[in-house]
Amino acid sequence: MRVWHGLDEVGAEFGPSVVTIGNFDGVHRGHQEVLAHAKARAAELGGLPVVALTFDPHPMRVLRPDHAPLMLSEPGRRAELLGRHGADAVLILPFDKDVAAWSPEEFIERVLVGTLHAKAIVVGENFRFGHRAAGHVDTLVAAGATHGFQVEGLSLAGDAQPWSSTYVRRQLAEGNVEAAAGALGRPLRVTGVVVEGDKRGRELGYPTANIPADPAAAVPQDGVYAGWLTVLTPAAGGPAYGESMPAAISVGSNPTFDGVDRRVESYVLDRDDLELYGARIAIDFVARLRGTQIRFETIDDLLVQMKADVDQARRTLTEN
Numbered sequence: 001m002r003v004w005h006g007l008d009e010v011g012a013e014f015g016p017s018v019v020t021i022g023n024f025d026g027v028h029r030g031h032q033e034v035l036a037h038a039k040a041r042a043a044e045l046g047g048l049p050v051v052a053l054t055f056d057p058h059p060m061r062v063l064r065p066d067h068a069p070l071m072l073s074e075p076g077r078r079a080e081l082l083g084r085h086g087a088d089a090v091l092i093l094p095f096d097k098d099v100a101a102w103s104p105e106e107f108i109e110r111v112l113v114g115t116l117h118a119k120a121i122v123v124g125e126n127f128r129f130g131h132r133a134a135g136h137v138d139t140l141v142a143a144g145a146t147h148g149f150q151v152e153g154l155s156l157a158g159d160a161q162p163w164s165s166t167y168v169r170r171q172l173a174e175g176n177v178e179a180a181a182g183a184l185g186r187p188l189r190v191t192g193v194v195v196e197g198d199k200r201g202r203e204l205g206y207p208t209a210n211i212p213a214d215p216a217a218a219v220p221q222d223g224v225y226a227g228w229l230t231v232l233t234p235a236a237g238g239p240a241y242g243e244s245m246p247a248a249i250s251v252g253s254n255p256t257f258d259g260v261d262r263r264v265e266s267y268v269l270d271r272d273d274l275e276l277y278g279a280r281i282a283i284d285f286v287a288r289l290r291g292t293q294i295r296f297e298t299i300d301d302l303l304v305q306m307k308a309d310v311d312q313a314r315r316t317l318t319e320n
Contacts, residue, residue, distance in 0.1 A: 001083035015117025026072030027081035030156035030163030052087035104135025175221035222252035226313035233280035248313035
C-alpha cells in the first residue's frame with residue numbers, strides 16, 4: 001500500500017482511481033463499510049485502485065481548536081487501518097488555512113480530478129467539504145456529470161446506534177471500552193514511548209510500563225482494565241517487534257502516591273524481567289475491571305487490590 005503525505009507525492013502518472021474521503025478517525029465500522037463499497041465499485045470499474053483521502057491535522061484543530069475532538073488514531077495508525085480494510089493507497093492531505101479556504105469546486109478540480117483522476121467517489125451521506133463546508137454529496141454529483149465520475153453517498157447506520165467517532169469517544173469517556181470496541185470493530189489502541197516512572201510497581205512486585213496519556217488522544221476514563229501490550233519499536237535487550245503480551249492496565253494519576261500526571265501503566269502478567277524503557281508500545285483495551293482509581297490507606301490494602309486486578313485480568317483475557 002502506498003501512503004502519500006501531500007498532493008505533490010502522488011505523481012502525474014497516477015490514475016484513474018476510486019476515491020473515498022473523510023477524517024476516518026478510528027476507522028470505525030461505518031468507515032469500513034464505506035471502504036468495502038469503494039472496493040466493490042473499483043472492481044466493477046475494472047480493478048481500479050482505491051484511494052482513501054484523509055486530513056492531518058483534523059480540520060477542527062485548524063478551524064476551531066478549542067472544539068477539536070480527541071483523536072482515536074494517529075495518522076500512521078489510521079493509514080495502516082485504511083489499508084487493512086481495502087485502501088490501495090492513502091493520501092494524507094496536510095490541512096491548513098489555505099486548504100480550508102478552497103471552494104468545493106477548487107477541491108474537486110485540484111484533488112479529485114487533477115491529482116487522483118477519480119472515476120468514482122464513495123463517501124458518507126453527510127459528507128461536507130470546501131470553504132465553510134459548503135460542498136456536499138449533491139455538489140459532487142453535479143461535478144461528476146461534468147468531470148466524468150460517479151458518486152455514492154452511504155448511510156453509516158449501525159446496529160443499535162449510528163457508527164460514529166463521536167459515539168466511540170463518548171463510550172471511552174465513560175470507561176466503556178467494550179462498547180467502543182463494538183463500534184470500532186477492534187479494541188481501542190493507545191500508543192506511546194515507555195518512560196521511567198517512580199518504580200514503585202517494581203518495588204511492589206508489579207513492574208509497569210508507563211506511557212504518558214496524550215492530552216490530544218481519546219484515552220479511556222481513569223480506571224483499571226485488561227488488555228494487551230504490543231511492542232512496536234523494541235528497546236535494547238527487550239521483547240521483539242510485534243510481540244503481544246497480556247496485561248493489567250491502570251489509567252490515571254496514581255492517587256495512593258499523590259500522583260499528578262495522567263498516564264497509562266501496564267503490568268505484563270507474570271513478567272518481571274522485561275526491558276521496555278524507551279520502547280514504543282501499543283496498549284489495546286479489552287475490558288474494564290473497575291472504575292475510577294482508589295486512594296488506598298495502606299500499602300497492604302493496595303497489594304491486595306493489585307493481586308485481585310491481575311487475577312481478574314487473567315480470567316478476562318483467557319475468556320476473550
